[in-house]
Amino acid sequence: MNNNPGGVSVNSDTAAINKKSSPVFMYGIPSDSFDLVSGHIKPNGFLSDILIRYGVSVQDIDMAVKNSKAVFDVRNIRSGNNYILFCDRDSIARARYLVYEHDPTTCYVFSFNDSLNITAFRKKIESKIKYATGTIETSLWDAMMSGGLHPSLAIELSDIFAWTVDFFGLQKGDSFKVIYEELFIDDRSLGTGKIYGAQFNRSGSSITAIPFIQDGRETYFDTDGNSLRKAFLKAPLQFSRISSRFSSSRMHPILRIRRPHFGVDYAAPQGTPVHSIGDGRVVFARTEKGSGRMVKIQHNSVYATAYLHLSRFGSGISAGSFVRQNDIIGYVGSSGMSTGPHLDFRFYRNGSPVDPLKVDAPPVEPISKENMEKFEKIRTVSSSLLSTFN
Numbered sequence: 001m002n003n004n005p006g007g008v009s010v011n012s013d014t015a016a017i018n019k020k021s022s023p024v025f026m027y028g029i030p031s032d033s034f035d036l037v038s039g040h041i042k043p044n045g046f047l048s049d050i051l052i053r054y055g056v057s058v059q060d061i062d063m064a065v066k067n068s069k070a071v072f073d074v075r076n077i078r079s080g081n082n083y084i085l086f087c088d089r090d091s092i093a094r095a096r097y098l099v100y101e102h103d104p105t106t107c108y109v110f111s112f113n114d115s116l117n118i119t120a121f122r123k124k125i126e127s128k129i130k131y132a133t134g135t136i137e138t139s140l141w142d143a144m145m146s147g148g149l150h151p152s153l154a155i156e157l158s159d160i161f162a163w164t165v166d167f168f169g170l171q172k173g174d175s176f177k178v179i180y181e182e183l184f185i186d187d188r189s190l191g192t193g194k195i196y197g198a199q200f201n202r203s204g205s206s207i208t209a210i211p212f213i214q215d216g217r218e219t220y221f222d223t224d225g226n227s228l229r230k231a232f233l234k235a236p237l238q239f240s241r242i243s244s245r246f247s248s249s250r251m252h253p254i255l256r257i258r259r260p261h262f263g264v265d266y267a268a269p270q271g272t273p274v275h276s277i278g279d280g281r282v283v284f285a286r287t288e289k290g291s292g293r294m295v296k297i298q299h300n301s302v303y304a305t306a307y308l309h310l311s312r313f314g315s316g317i318s319a320g321s322f323v324r325q326n327d328i329i330g331y332v333g334s335s336g337m338s339t340g341p342h343l344d345f346r347f348y349r350n351g352s353p354v355d356p357l358k359v360d361a362p363p364v365e366p367i368s369k370e371n372m373e374k375f376e377k378i379r380t381v382s383s384s385l386l387s388t389f390n
Contacts, residue, residue: 034086055094068118136174152191163230174202197382225367233277262353263346272332292336308344
């Protein structure tokens, strides 16, 4: 008989929970009938270690695991996750249930009563409609964090406006406002749900994002019904900074001579994912002396992009392979002639280098004529809500 069925690590250090603060039911169990003990899964231990201490036999543990393989495989228990024991109120204090919190939404209830099994318990997700505003001092991310907003909101907004707002070119005083859904379980935020409307104000102009479902897919449009999605992403990586701009005469940091720099350098940590800014075919993925590991992508008959100084290539990236917009084509590095981790990003029009920060790609997928009336109603509601707060 295996004395450690399931091979699951547990923490032997536990802390009694004040039963007086417990609700009548927890996870469908009448908690006021038991003494509760909590702990967390610990490496280098086993599921049986703690259960045996609370009167559950190895045979019962084995049987519960075998009876419940179709519901939950105990080998998937994660170290560090919480558990709660429901124990009899007597001198033996035998455990009748063990509740394992697998993720924020799902718990598994191990029963050691007449039935030896495991059942899933799904927590209820609640949503709250919120609004937020912010003014840029340094970056969108910093503005979100200083406002106490969930980090996922910054990511959602950067995705929505990725084709129309250059987040590396934000100026102090630029601002945003957004109406959104935030999801909660037990008063713990799971992050951002649906965005009902958003607006970015920059350099004296503003752009509004209106959600609308067209062709079975929800995307975002401006107030004229033009898609915010453009042919190319504004930047090939997230949350970085520009360390060097496009120039016809730049002092080379290593050679110490002036020569053209036909790209934009984004300083970023080693290993930061680099994304293709648009659909296209990989022309080559190889090491080029001073450029280090680089990938070049031909997007159409007019436009091409190149990504230099990579630490390694993305999965499946090789000459001839096809990539979609936002696919990972490599990772930031310092290969070739480089003073530190960064991405040298280059943009070509008809074979000639152009400043990536000045490329103005046309919008795609505008609101169709048959959908315009419905879109106008949604636009009116969304714009009205955004105008109600500053």
